[in-house]
Amino acid sequence: MLLSFALIILLGFAMKGIFEKLKIPGLLGMLLAGILLGPHLLNLISPEIISVSADLREIAMIIILVRVGLTLDLKDLKKVGRPAILISFVPATLEIIAVTLLAPRLLHISTIDAAVLGAILGAV
Known part of the structure; x- marks a missing residue:
């Protein structure tokens, strides 16, 4: 090995x-x-x-x-500011919400499990 x-x-x-x-x-x-x-x-x-x-x-x-x-540098993050939030945070948040709401019905899992699944998918 x-x-x-x-x-x-x-x-x-x-x-x-x-x-x-x-x-x-x-x-x-x-x-x-x-x-x-x-x-x-x-x-x-x-x-x-x-x-x-x-x-x-x-x-x-x-x-x-x-x-x-x-x-990561805070100054660099401040330069890109709003566009960075719009292209990263907003879609991830929407994915988490969508999976949390839909997964219990479609996959027959608990809401907590759906929220965890949504967070994992949103992070990717």
């Missing part, structure tokens, strides 16, 4: 460097490395890594969101 993890990291960063030199976003190189090493092509990743990949993806998403949140 450790060898697979090291292989993922080494090839991922190598592909990132190659792609950045070609003026292509490095993230695409990392994605390509994952596809190459994964079960659909070379199958060089151990099954243990595959079984914990959902947890690893969740941790990666948390790290990405925290990094993005830390780079």
